Amino acid sequence: MKTALAFLRERRTAFVGSFTALCLGAAILTMSALILLSGGSGVPERYAGTAVLVQSGPLDPATFQEAAPFAPEDVRRLTRDLAAVPGVHAAVPDRSFYAQAVDGARPLGEQRTGDRLGHGWSSAALAPYRLTSGRAPQTADEVALDRSLGLATGARTTLLTADGPAPFTVSGTVDGPGYYLTDARAGELSAGVRVIGLRLEAGADAAAVAAGAGRVVGDGGRVLSGAGRADLAPGEDEEIRWIGGQVVSAMTGLSAFVTVFVVSSAFAFTVLRRRREFGLLRTIGATPRQVRRTVSVEGLVVGALAAAVGTLLGTAGVPVLGDVLVDAGFQPRGFAVQQRPWVSVLAFLAGVAIAFAGVWTASRRAARIGPMEALREAAVDDRPLTRWRRITGLAFVALGVGAAVATASAAPADMIVFALVTAVGLITGTALLMPAFVPPLVRLATRPFRGARGATVVLVRAGMLAAVRRTSSTVAPVLATVAFTVLITVNTATTAQSYADRDVASVSAAATVVPDRTPGLTDAEVRRITGSPIVPTVLYAGSARTPVEAVGVEPAAYAAVHGLSDDDLAALKQGEGAVVVSRSGLAAFGARAGASVPVTFEDGTTRPLRIAAVLDDRDLPHAAVLTRALVRAHDPAALTAAVHRTGPPVEVRGGREITVEEFGGRDAAAEDRLVRVFTLLLVALSAGYTGIAVAGTLLMSTADRVPDLRILRRSGATARQVLGALAAESALVVAIGTVLGALVAVPSLLGIRAGLSGTLGIPVALVVPWPPILATVAATLLLALLATVLPAARSLRTKEGAPDLRTTD
Template sequence: MGADVLTAGPAGRFRRAAAPHGGRFAAFWAVLTGTLLVTASLLLHASAGTRVPDRFAGTAAVVRSPDVTTAADPIPVPRPWSAEEATALTRRLAAVQGVTAAVPDHSFYAQPVRHGRAVPGLTEGQGWASAALAPYRLIAGTPPQREREVVVDRALGVPVGDGLTVLTATGASRWTVTGLVDAAALYVSDAEARRLAPGVRAIGLLGAPRLPAVNAVVGAAGTVVTGAERGTLEPRADTRLRWIGTQVLTAVSALAAFACVFVVAATFTFTVNQRRRELGLLRALGATPRQVRRTVYRDALRIGVPAAALGVLLGALVALPADDLLVDAGLEPAGFRVGLRIWPLLVGLTAGPIVALLGSGAAARRAARVRPLEALRTAEVEERAMSRTRWAAGLAATAGSGLAGIIAVTTENLSDLATAALLGAMALVVAATLLAPAVVPVLVRVLGRAIPGVLGTVVRGSARVAVRRTASTATPVLLTVTFAVFILGNVQTTTGAYAAAREAAVRAGAVLVPDGTPGLTDAAVAGTQGTVLLPTRVYVADTVLTAVGTDPDRLGAVASRLSVLSGSVAELAEPDTAAVRRSTAERFGWRVGTSTRMAFADGQLTPLRVVAVVADEGAPAELLLDRRMVRQRDPSALATAVLLPGPGPSATPPGAAVVDVATYAARADAEEDRLVWVFTLLLVGVSAGYGALAVVSTVALATVTRARDLRVLRHAGATRRQVLVVVAAESALAAAIGALLGGLAALLALLGSVGALREQAGAHVDLVVPWLTVAGIVVLCLTLAAAAGVVPARRVVVVSLSRPAAGP
């Protein structure tokens, strides 16, 4: 019969015969693809650990300043020691047995300029003492000893004794090259480094220090890292890049696992539904419900184990050469390499059988409930499309999506918002799949009218009678369309929402922005008649706050949405004052007149007095400060923008450019938006690829199991072409139902996301739906469904000519 058959043995046991090849093939590929994706993404994830920076490669140990965190940023920030604290700690560390040198690392912004352009990728300088931590050695010239002397990478092509323009936070100036090193580095005299970076975040130890003694000296003042732990000293930009890459790989793994369970469950459910009569015969022969369940589970393991083994092998082959692709895409920093790890392979090997068992669980329970009397039924009509359990599960999934929407609207964390929105979309997919049989008859009547004539009547009648089959065929299309529409629409809506909010918050004729540099220097903003935004970080206890230094007398003219709730922003011109956002003031219990000790980049604690509380909407940071104070306390701070009242100067200094407000709003997070778009394409590629595979396998399986119906139709007088048209039309109709349900689920999820974004951005948010992409995906699904139905149907039709018509 081509189905699982349990035959009675001498001991009264039932043994398993071969399962349908179509169902096994579809489930095998679903498990294999999911295992491949999970294994590959986990291997990439496991290889994405931190890498020890070259400039700390020569250290035996490094003492890091304490980490502080903020709810808005998952990446910890080291709170710097003041110059006095660093000097005292360095002196004590140098006295530890085995330490030959303790070197405080002073890092600051410095960027060479060649041929009128800032050199990309080289934006940090250190004092010459830090060269011993790499260790780098001079290959020509002498170390820098005086002001405006510098040692640089010989790859810049500047000989010893020549001048080199270097950008620092104050502007461009001419420096004398006294030496060359064979590394991408820039070193100045130690005295100059201490002036440019008075705060210290790391002290490198050379020699063979006794770590217990080092830990005893450091105590709670910092953290001692050795070996691979020194990777935590990598540049913050690399850490953020790795974090984004980790989010991408984690989401791909989760989506692959979800899609795999989803497709396998649909495949097994479909297979069991088609075998209802045979399972009833088995029950009539004496098989117990437990034996039937065990049969389905055994079949799942026979599929899952070999599929997982092959998936793990292919996943490793896919992951190993992918490191350069991730680096080129900007999802991992330079130097990222993929290596084999045991635990991702074990997870992949385990995931295949587990996914197969999870996917077959509902099918096994349904198989066990088949009554022996069903074996006597000959009609293929399904008596009840929706069971009570299915109704309950579908409504529960709907409620879960609503709960995810509430969480998305109420959360203040953008990462939690994205997670809640994605979980809500997943819940809607489950709900739409479970509740689909309840609406299939209505949708068949509405959509089926597009198929004219007698063939249309046959197609509509077949789809209405076999509701479960139609719903199961529509499931992979529903999955594909939902995730593609939701992910693409959510990203584009989010990007546009925050760009619009930034644009609405600015009242300016033009904006001066960095061009090829991480920020604007003092020289670049000098003489402009606009409002400068000079960002920095402020440390309060174990928390870091974002802060912006600005010009209080000009801020009101350009910040169109800045609302002062109490106090006066004009008082920022007074020494040691700050204006705070309302949410920040409520978190710390601050009000106008409160004085709190805060630390800046120089590590010095200073009492700041709150002179104003402003609304969250329109405030560029948690704290607003006077720009002169920020420059004094953070010598390497760079301005992010200058909001100009007019069109701006015709000539701009090196490292700066003038753009309109809309361009400024769009460019504010351009790099992160690019990474998010790469992330989006990966997710859509995974979901669409998996969905396409599921569409083909499910439709092909459905067609094969209907071989008797097609032969009957053929012998009833239908031509070969008419039979194939019926199959193609019914497959396309099921795909259209899936696309419609998936589109509705995605739109509901997007509407919830839009509501959350309006709360987060505090501005009007337009729903952006990528209609062209949606149309392309729907057409692809319809085409694949029709082709997947026609190809096996052709063989069935040809074979039917040499066989007598099967009886009912």
């Protein structure tokens, strides 16, 4: 222990990179764990004033779709029976539908897809929202609305609903969002009921009421009270939370891998520099076990200090990260981080474990150093690539190649996993085999300059070939930086572009009309457009009521726009009891073509639908297709998502026209934005980590070569020549790392391209976003030059004297 602490005091600079990487890793681990363990956005404001609620069922964890609504007869029965539970003042079915005020032709506000802000007046009490002026609506053409809209009591306004614009009189204003009509009018505009709120009598015990409600509901729903009411958060919020969890998990996994990579590289290089010291220890009687223990203690001390500092920084900074994730769209509005002290303790222990994992290999290598081997060691590496390193490196390369092959045939959800395994395997394997790659690459890179005047090329070539291990240690972090940057940026860009190309390839239309400041187009506007409207809805198939995303279409127009034959959708034209599904959507129905399957619609009614045809995913871009009339009959609140226009252009209230190509990209615009932010985070994280490794390794390398540099100066070389040689060597290191990093990413990207081509049925070309890749390489080069030239220049400015042969930092 004393020896290890003495080494740490003498070689503080050698551990700066490892300390920084471990500190950052512990901070990220702490913040990630706290965010993942924090709840969502809490109880939705719409239900915050209701202590007990009854829900038809939970969100589907795979699709984030709501459970099927109560059947209409169940709504009537439950409303009656729940109102009779002791302590209940009233049972209120919550009916929701699309509503939005317009000023002339301009919709007020901007609603998300899926937002249904129209409600019956009884639902206002569930929040509770109260009147700030006027009275509750009493007739079908009256509305109470949010006072923030600036409409006074008695004013006339136009509301957009799924049917189209309709005139209303403002009967009153409330202190919360929404448009409140009479319960009867809301029943005409809404679909099914999924939530029934229980308004309690004064002094009623919520727990007793919940127990009584549970006996009434039985297996036909679930009763929510207290914190459990947070389960009523919209599916969009839960999907955002899931995406945010994937982002945070990816950051954590990448952070752990790169931290181990950085720490192991740094300690391996430190052991390489200190072979004479360990040889001296062995000479005076130290055993291999003691040497290994010395290096391990150094790593654990550095790890403990770094993990402690990182844990404190992570605990203090997690609220800021939470706000950033909300602003970026990776957490829903209202998300708040919850502090848990035990998480910080576990993060500290994990940081120490990561440090030990990083230093374990280096300690074993140090223990193998013999006294005579170290004492007679020359400047030239005699065994830069050991047998164990060769075998391990080839094993990781084989793992990466195997994962690349598996990527080509993997399901879309598994492609990214195999791609990351490919990258990790090839990066690790190439880093281990680096001593075999460096000599031929150095000779190849310097060959064109061998005839150049001056000694710079000779110094660079000889120095890098004489110290292959040192060169390999400096190339490895550059390799990881470039490989991760190329993999992440090209993968996300190619995936986004391929799906956009797939959507565009299947559509033949003059243009596409899409919503503008509204979550969808109304029927009144759709009737004015000649083309193929798409009305999304959700079907609940089979006895399990599995959610299936479906669309209602005009069969003839849909077939013409999507290049389908008359036979493909013939069954839809003949009757209302048929559905056409894609091969991927067929599994949700649990039946074969021609079978009839019980399907629950958005209004809660259940009826059989016959699977009239099964089309290939390449031909049918939707899981299930049925007639628009059937969707409208069972989902009065459904809005049209888009209309592929084939006739003349028209002005549309709440809509605008874009090209088919733009629609292909717009369809996933929100997801693409999240992907871009996700890409930026991962690139910044990987580049930042490996930048630490580049700087730390080159700083140690330069410090180790100060005596050689001074000998060069005494031999007649000018400071400019010495620094020029170091700069050229750093540039060559970055160039070799860039080439190898790009090559390492290629198998993973080719696998993803092959997988996407097979899934989408179209040729997929790799999309290379050059700006972030070139920026990463330029930043790495600048960092390498600064970490090499500045310390060397400072050392060469010291007072001339005998060459300084000290080996401490």
